[in-house]
Amino acid sequence: xxxxxxxxxxxxxxxxxxxxxxxxxxxxxxxxxxxxxxxxxxxxxxxxxxxxxxxxxxxxxxxxxxxxxxxxxxxxxxxxxxxxxxxxxxxxxxxxxxxxxxxxxxxxxxxxxxxxxxxxxxxxxxxxxxxxxxxxxxxxxxxxxxxxxxxxxxxxxxxxxxxxxxxxxxxxxxxxxxxxxxxxxxxxxxxxxxxxxxxxxxxxxxxxxxxxxxxxxxxxxxxxxxxxxxxxxxxxxxxxxxxxxxxxxxxxxxxxxxxxxxxxxxx
Amino acid sequence: xxxxxxxxxxxxxxxxxxxxxxxxxxxxxxxxxxxxxxxxxxxxxxxxxxxxxxxxxxxxxxxxxxxxxxxxxxxxxxxxxxxxxxxxxxxxxxxxxxxxxxxxxxxxxxxxxxxxxxxxxxxxxxxxxxxxxxxxxxxxxxxxxxxxxxxxxxxxxxxxxxxxxxxxxxxxxxxxxxxxxxxxxxxxxxxxxxxxxxxxxxxxxxxxxxxxxxxxxxxxxxxxxxxxxxxxxxxxxxxxxxxxxxxxxxxxxxxxxxxxxxxxxxx
Numbered sequence: 001x002x003x004x005x006x007x008x009x010x011x012x013x014x015x016x017x018x019x020x021x022x023x024x025x026x027x028x029x030x031x032x033x034x035x036x037x038x039x040x041x042x043x044x045x046x047x048x049x050x051x052x053x054x055x056x057x058x059x060x061x062x063x064x065x066x067x068x069x070x071x072x073x074x075x076x077x078x079x080x081x082x083x084x085x086x087x088x089x090x091x092x093x094x095x096x097x098x099x100x101x102x103x104x105x106x107x108x109x110x111x112x113x114x115x116x117x118x119x120x121x122x123x124x125x126x127x128x129x130x131x132x133x134x135x136x137x138x139x140x141x142x143x144x145x146x147x148x149x150x151x152x153x154x155x156x157x158x159x160x161x162x163x164x165x166x167x168x169x170x171x172x173x174x175x176x177x178x179x180x181x182x183x184x185x186x187x188x189x190x191x192x193x194x195x196x197x198x199x200x201x202x203x204x205x206x207x208x209x210x211x212x213x214x215x216x217x218x219x220x221x222x223x224x225x226x227x228x229x230x231x232x233x234x235x236x237x238x239x240x241x242x243x244x245x246x247x248x249x250x251x252x253x254x255x256x257x258x259x260x261x262x263x264x265x266x267x
Numbered sequence: 268x269x270x271x272x273x274x275x276x277x278x279x280x281x282x283x284x285x286x287x288x289x290x291x292x293x294x295x296x297x298x299x300x301x302x303x304x305x306x307x308x309x310x311x312x313x314x315x316x317x318x319x320x321x322x323x324x325x326x327x328x329x330x331x332x333x334x335x336x337x338x339x340x341x342x343x344x345x346x347x348x349x350x351x352x353x354x355x356x357x358x359x360x361x362x363x364x365x366x367x368x369x370x371x372x373x374x375x376x377x378x379x380x381x382x383x384x385x386x387x388x389x390x391x392x393x394x395x396x397x398x399x400x401x402x403x404x405x406x407x408x409x410x411x412x413x414x415x416x417x418x419x420x421x422x423x424x425x426x427x428x429x430x431x432x433x434x435x436x437x438x439x440x441x442x443x444x445x446x447x448x449x450x451x452x453x454x455x456x457x458x459x460x461x462x463x464x465x466x467x468x469x470x471x472x473x474x475x476x477x478x479x480x481x482x483x484x485x486x487x488x489x490x491x492x493x494x495x496x497x498x499x500x501x502x503x504x505x506x507x508x509x510x511x512x513x514x515x516x517x518x519x520x521x522x523x524x525x526x527x528x529x530x531x532x533x534x
Contacts, residue, residue, distance in 0.1 A: 043515075139521060142514045167515050208532045242534040247409045248310075248434050254406060254524050257517070261525045262532070265475045267509040 002058065002072040002079040004065060010089035015080050017102045018059045020092045021160065035105045038160045039168060041097030046071050047168030053103040059087065060099030068099065105158065111149060111184075114174045115191050118146035119215050120263050122256050123188070125151035125181055125231055126222045133157050134165025135253030136220075141169035143260035148173060149217075151181040151231070182234030185217075189236075193217040197227055197235035198259060200249040208262055210239035218259045220252050269325065269339040269346040271332060277356035282347050284369045285326045287359045288427065302372045305427045306435060308364030313338050314435030320370040326354065327366030335366065372425065378416060378451075381441045382458050385413035386482050387530050389523050390455070392418035392448055392498055393489045400424050401432025402520030403487075408436035410527035415440060416484075418448040418498070449501030452484075456503075460484040464494055464502035465526060467516040475529055477506035485526045487519050 007015055017036055039048040039055070042064060048055055049071050058072075059080040065072075072079065088094045114121065122145060127133055133155055140148060150157070157170050178184045185195055194213025198220050204210075219235055221227035226249070232238060241250065241258050250258070274282055284303055306315040306322070309331060315322055316338050325339075326347040332339075339346065355361045381388065389412060394400055400422055407415060417424070424437050445451045452462055461480025465487050471477075486502055488494035493516070499505060508517065508525050516522070 135518070135521075138515070139517065142510050142517050144509070144511045169514070206533065241528065242411070242531045243409050244411045247436070248405070250406065250409050250524070251402070254402075254521055257521050257525065258528045261508065261528065264509045265529070266473065 002065075002075050002077055004079050004081050007059070007080045007082040007086060007090075010086050014078070015057075015059055015082075015090050017057060018080075018090050018100055022092050037103045037105060037158045037163065037171070039101040039103070039171070040095070040099075040160070040164050042067050042099060044163065044168035044171075045099055045101045048101050048103060048171050049075060051168075051171035052106050053171050054106075055101035055103045058099060058101045059090065061087065064099035109174050109176045111176045111178060111187055114147040114149060114176045115188070115193075120145045120260060121147040121149055121188075121193070121217050122259075123149045123151055123178065123181075123185075123217050123219045124154050124221075124252075125219065125227055126153040126225060127220065127252055128153060128155045128222065130155050130159050130161040131165045132223075132251065132253050134162040134170060135251075136256050137162070137166035137170040137173050137175075139253055139257040139260055140173045141167075143257060144264050145256075145260045146174070148175040150175065150177045151184075181228075182231045185231075185234050188217045191215070195219065195234070195236045196259075197232045197238045198255055199226060199232065199238050199240055200243055201238060201240060202245070204238040204240040207239040207241050207259060210237045211259070211262055216263070218256065220256055223249055223252055269342050269344055271346045271348050274326070274347045274349040274353060274357075277353050281345070282324075282326055282349075282357050284324060285347075285357050285367055289359050304370045304372060304425045304430065304438070306368040306370070306438070307362065307366070307427070307431050309334050309366060311430065311435035312366055312368045315368050315370060315438050316342060318435075318438035319373050320438045321373075322368035322370045325366060325368045326357065328354065331366035376441050376443045378443045378445060378454055381414035381416060381443045382455070382460075387412045387527060388414040388416055388455075388460070388484050389526075390416045390418055390445065390448075390452075390484050390486045391421050391488075391519075392486065392494055393420040393492060394487065394519055395420060395422045395489065397422050397426045397428040398432045399490075399518065399520050401429040401437060402518075403523050404429070404433035404437040404440050404442075406520055406524040406527055407440045408434075410524060411531050412523075412527045413441070415442040417442065417444045418451075448495075449498045452498075452501050455484045458482070462486065462501070462503045463526075464499045464505045465522055466493060466499065466505050466507055467510060468505065468507060469510075469512070471505040471507040474506040474508050474526060477504045478526070478529060483530070485523065487523055490516055490519055
């Protein structure tokens with residue numbers, strides 16, 4: 001059972017991991033960053049509790065403790081209980097969601113671990129927007145995609161905003177970092193994945209027709225620049241989502257959702 | 268040709284329509300609101316210039332004028348030219364995009380005008396998030412949906428944030444306000460539309476199989492509450508996107524994108 005510890009002084013050193021969240025640990029993935037993963041709100045905290053990201057402490061108001069009591073039954077970590085006002089002073093802003101959990105990062109999964117048993121994976125290149133990354137995970141979870149692989153120049157998926165936008169699914173959908181693209185695509189090919197590069201290019205094949213593999217890896221680049229030409233060339237096929245001419249490319253997470261949907265649409 | 272007028276004094280009354288944008292005219296759609304529609308950035312301003320929303324003035328830096336010169340060739344409105352610093356003082360924040368255009372609202376389209384020639388329309392109920400509404404329009408434009416109809420309790424689609432998130436497509440994809448739902452769905456039925464209520468309910472029909480009409484209207488509710496039971500009951504069929512059990516419903520704009528995609532996927 002989580003032990004409830006009341007916190008009345010915002011300066012209490014026991015809640016240091018939750019202090020000044022908007023400014024602290026802005027690049028938790030870089031050397032010097034504490035590397036903490038922060039879950040916000042009851043639903044995301046529940047997802048963290050059933051993930052491989054074991055929280056080391058929670059900070060929340062009393063009412064949220066009651067809502068989480070069942071989830072915390074077997075969990076031996078402190079629940080720092082504070083008023084909404086004290087919480088706001090600790091974290092640096094008013095937090096509507098009323099509860100936070102902080103976890104250290106476990107070792108990253110390997111690409112092989114992510115591919116094990118997977119049927120549909122996304123491979124991101126140059127996607128450096130935390131919200132888009134969070135949305136990719138939310139859509140992957142909702143539409144049954146099995147994993148996300150990160151190529152070059154992507155943002156940290158465990159940044160607080162990604163965790164929140166993903167609805168906590170970044171803690172549950174497996175992900176790993178690829179060695180340098182496009183060479184590392186061979187790992188996918190050797191595992192039997194059809195490698196599909198998504199592009200707005202009207203000359204590319206129609207996605208619904210191009211996606212023929214039993215296992216597929218969907219390469220997605222950032223809005224605007226898209227995939228690098230090298231990566232595009234290393235794919236098995238270039239595929240497009242049918243788009244109205246003269247409109248922009250879709251948001252990368254929306255494009256991913258469309259491809260994930262294509263895999264499950266008749267289920 | 269747009270006339271270039273240099274503005275050196277942020278207090279100049281000629282740029283009043285661009286003043287303090289974060290706070291001014293927060294509910295432009297309500298009585299007392301000026302009802303201005305504001306486009307931000309070169310691409311969105313270009314879309315406004317080719318829409319039925321004719322700008323009454325532009326405010327921007329010199330470089331953006333040069334980029335827009337061709338688009339402004341036949342346009343008899345003032346281009347208020349200012350430095351980035353003076354612009355920031357006028358609008359109240361630093362504007363990366365460097366150019367704004369303001370238009371008055373033309374009369375709203377009627378439902379009949381939106382349905383004329385349309386094959387795929389979305390009908391929103393209770394969607395009160397400006398970003399989600401903007402994303403619905405971006406996805407509609409990209410995936411060839413023909414119009415958006417607003418049922419009860421939706422936000423103003425012409426709010427600045429919606430215009431921006433839509434990439435300006437809210438100015439081009441036709442939309443109208445429905446009389447009260449669900450009674451007004453008869454307008455759609457009488458026009459030959461199959462009325463499909465999207466729901467995460469696992470007991471609903473599979474969307475890909477349910478969508479059989481030559482013309483379809485897709486009813487979408489807000490994340491969380493979804494469609495009202497009355498509206499659901501007035502549909503022809505309830506349809507679900509295949510979702511992984513235990514995940515959240517998709518974002519409403521993503522769900523709309525999936526349905527729009529289903530209409531064009533083999534094109």
